[in-house]
Amino acid sequence: MRTRPLRAILSALGIGIGIAAMVAVVSIPASSQRALAEQLSALGTNLLTAAPGQTIMGDDAPLPMTAVPMIARIGPVTDVSATGSVETTVRRTDRIPEAETSGISVIAARTDLLAVLRGTLHKGRFLDQVTENFPTVVLGSVAATRLGIDRVGGKVWLGNRWFTVAGILDAMPLAPEIERAALIGAPAAAELGFDGHPTTVYVRATEAQVEDVRAVLAATINPEAPLEVKVSRPSEALAAKRLTETSFNALFLGLGGVALLVGGVGVANTMVISVLERRREIGLRRALGASRRQVRGQFLAESVLLSLLGGIVGVLVGVGVTAGYALTRDWPAVFPPAALLGGVGVAAVVGALAGAYPAMRAARLSPTEALA
Numbered sequence: 001m002r003t004r005p006l007r008a009i010l011s012a013l014g015i016g017i018g019i020a021a022m023v024a025v026v027s028i029p030a031s032s033q034r035a036l037a038e039q040l041s042a043l044g045t046n047l048l049t050a051a052p053g054q055t056i057m058g059d060d061a062p063l064p065m066t067a068v069p070m071i072a073r074i075g076p077v078t079d080v081s082a083t084g085s086v087e088t089t090v091r092r093t094d095r096i097p098e099a100e101t102s103g104i105s106v107i108a109a110r111t112d113l114l115a116v117l118r119g120t121l122h123k124g125r126f127l128d129q130v131t132e133n134f135p136t137v138v139l140g141s142v143a144a145t146r147l148g149i150d151r152v153g154g155k156v157w158l159g160n161r162w163f164t165v166a167g168i169l170d171a172m173p174l175a176p177e178i179e180r181a182a183l184i185g186a187p188a189a190a191e192l193g194f195d196g197h198p199t200t201v202y203v204r205a206t207e208a209q210v211e212d213v214r215a216v217l218a219a220t221i222n223p224e225a226p227l228e229v230k231v232s233r234p235s236e237a238l239a240a241k242r243l244t245e246t247s248f249n250a251l252f253l254g255l256g257g258v259a260l261l262v263g264g265v266g267v268a269n270t271m272v273i274s275v276l277e278r279r280r281e282i283g284l285r286r287a288l289g290a291s292r293r294q295v296r297g298q299f300l301a302e303s304v305l306l307s308l309l310g311g312i313v314g315v316l317v318g319v320g321v322t323a324g325y326a327l328t329r330d331w332p333a334v335f336p337p338a339a340l341l342g343g344v345g346v347a348a349v350v351g352a353l354a355g356a357y358p359a360m361r362a363a364r365l366s367p368t369e370a371l372a
Helices: 005-043 067-072 113-117 141-149 184-191 207-221 234-245 249-277 281-286 292-329 339-362 367-371
Strands: 047-052 077-086 103-110 120-124 135-138 155-158 161-169 182-186 200-205 229-232
Touching: 005 249, 005 292, 047 207, 067 077, 067 200, 067 207, 077 113, 077 182, 077 184, 103 184, 113 339, 135 141, 135 155, 135 207, 141 161, 155 182, 182 184, 182 339, 184 281, 200 207, 249 281, 249 292, 249 339, 281 292, 292 339
Parallel strands: 103 182, 135 161
Antiparallel strands: 047 200, 047 229, 077 103, 077 200, 120 161, 135 182, 155 161
């Protein structure tokens, strides 16, 4: 390996690429999962949402206006708030056609909504007991981008009048509908035709009793028709979404395996050629008393060392790729020990398999045949 460094590096390169791919494919999803766990831990996995379902006839079933106070009576419930859909549009100016809504909905929100959702403000302030009575609006992060609003104090055309932008929210992964909405106070929404019926109820419960609250939530909201209430847990949907995003991991692992196979073939080819080039050395060693076992061990050790070199380099490259990708996504970099140790172990196994035939071929050479 020392006398032919270029050949050794090129032989180990294929192994290194395969190991790097496998380490990265295992470590990147682990980093994503850790980031998701931290995000859910910060946002809280104890959030439940209730929305209107459908009647037996297939019509939309409105939630009762008493939904919030009824839910607040459930013992393990710690916080509850609600929003209601307002049948109007919001646009950048009154010159834009009413049909061009940019996918932004108008929602009547309670003043405690932000606290219940554990959301944060990017700029400005949220609705309070004073501003909810006036034409002020708080924009979700996506809504602000689509409207071209990047500061508070500006105005948007909402319904049939100008509303002043009081605040802009940060992203809210557990409530994506809020990100694409313009939030106004319930009294101001009533002037635009809001009937007071909530369309989404957000509930925070004690972590240990979330499932118990979930079981009785529909019956509490609408005792007469609990089947007309849909109850969900947004954190589960977010986790499922992230799992679907990692569905290509098997494909990437397959590609890494192919690269590893190609690297193993490269090492085997190198060792076969090495046996042919070193026939005189093999014959001389056999003539000086080396056994077949010793010759076989020599070439097998060389093959394993080549593969280990590629494995170590591959692990280092995989760690670097994972760390770089995690840094760009603001994730914690996670490296499962099984991936790191397994990468080196797999490289050693590939080297042993790739070097087995050349080693046995070298051991079968007789001293006279080799020296001739």
